[in-house]
Amino acid sequence: MGHEPYIGQQDDDRPRAKHRPLPANMHSSGEGADMNKRTARSTSKLTTLDEILKEQGKLDEFEAVAIKEVLAWQIAAAMKAQNLSRKRLAERMKTSRSQISRLLDPKDGNVTIATLQRAAKIVGRTLRLELV
Secondary structure: OOOOOOOOOOOOOOOOOOOOOOOOOOOOOOOHHHHHHOOOOOOOOOOOOHHHHHHHOOHHHHHHHHHHHHHHHHHHHHHHHHOOHHHHHHHHHHHHHHHHHHHOOOOOOOOOHHHHHHHHOOOOOOOOOOOO
């Protein structure tokens, strides 16, 4: 009766993996020895996604979509936590379900701050905007 081996621990009853010899060009004394040397990479030549989007003139658009996606996700999460349906949210906001669908659609940026504030209040949150 032994104990079970931990992950990564060898069990004495298990067959061991056979090691194959390295090809001649992979030995430390051979030509391939340089393959294992690490070279430091510089990040100065890398381009960020923001830089690419800025060059293409799409940075503002992508930032707006990202903000809307986060707001839609937060409202939907708060609705789920309160077991609040789209229909019930629409009733409480005194608006249509199609307006709620637009509010929760991350790709639809045509939502007013007033609508966001009303939705936030109903789900027990506060909308906070800031310029940085």
